[in-house]
Amino acid sequence: MNPTELGTLVLAATPIGRVEDASSRLAGELATADVIAAEDTRRLRRLCTELGVTTTGRVVSYFEGNESARTPTLVDALLAGERVLLVTDAGMPSVSDPGFRLVAAAVVHDITVTSVPGPSAVLSALAVSGLPVDRFCFEGFLPRKAGERARRLTELAKEQRTMVFFEAPHRTETALAAMAEAFGGDRAAAVCRELTKTHEEVRRGPLEELVAWASDGVRGEVTLVVTGAEPAAEVGTDPDEWRSLVAELEEEGVRRKDAILDVARRAGVPKREVYDAVHKES
Incomplete structure (x- = not known):
């Protein structure tokens, strides 16, 4: 098929907190897309109402539970020349959210994939953390099981780039304690909570201090930023x-x-x- 006859897959970032952060391009894509694939269709409707947007395309759910089954249908729509808009609950699709499978499938078929940039918890947390930002890596969510989490952090102990993690509020204390164990309690870090929202809070300090702070309980969406390891002097095996x-x-x-x-x-x-x-x- 001629590439000009194919559709376009649009990955659109949605607000991570304040609806005012939504771009005019997002509103335009929501109003004109042939198909809108949404992680949560109820949240999509709420967002459209808040933006004053009336959708004209088909709205389908696209979440972790149906991502594999729904991807072929969306690819068919793209092959038929339709413009498919993918949105998740907050932030950019495919970054710790549904989307990677659809992007990979679109690329296989030489379908154009583009994005509507916007709010990002990763970049927002990194920017306000006060930690080095010249080189960084995003590690997503740590494993829930203690053994797997410890192994992952041990692998990262020598990472010299600033590291960004997502974490559930009820596991934040455990994650910080595991990081202190693997990286050392004096490693500088920041807990970014409820970014861009009314109760936004950024708590900075050594990991051991942040563990003590988190012991009182943490609420809301959490992003953790941890400074990388110092370049180590050579140590032998003696x-x-x-x-x-x-x-x-x-x-x-x-x-x-x-x-x-x-x-x-x-x-x-x-x-x-x-x-x-x-x-x-x-």
Whole structure:
């Protein structure tokens, strides 16, 4: 089929808080799209009402539970030359939200994919965190199971870029505690809560302080920003060197637990190996 006869897939960012953040382009796409695929059709109707927009196209649901089954139907609409608008509850589709499958399928068929940029919890949190923004990575949601979460964070312990995470409010304290365990309690971070909303709050500080703050309970949408690791000096594999470095850090006031973790990261070995080396001589 001639590419000019194909439709266009439009990924549109929706407000993460205030409806005033919606762009005029979003309103225009909502009013003219042939098909609107929405993560929650009720929220879509509410958004259209608040924007004063009347939709003229077909509205279908497109969420995690039906994403696989609904994608072929939407691809058929695109192949038929229709303009398909994809919106999620908040932010940009496919970023920790439904959308990736549809984008990938559209690309396979040489269908044009474009976006209506707008609100982003990732970029908003990064910008207000006060942490380095020159290089960063988005890690989405951490695994819910403790073991898997610990393994993921251990893998990230040496990451030098600023890291951005999403987290559920009731798991925020647990996530921060796991980060403190993996990265060290003195690692700088920020908890960004209810971004752009009436009760927006940004809490900054070392991870260990943020764990204590979160113990009183956290409400609302949460985005966590954690500074990356400092470039580490080369540390060899000699246990005597590990013991010496741990001792030096303890003399500087670092807790033994954190000193062991730091040396293990720098040496590129499991912290248990450094722990065993240190306590063998204790």
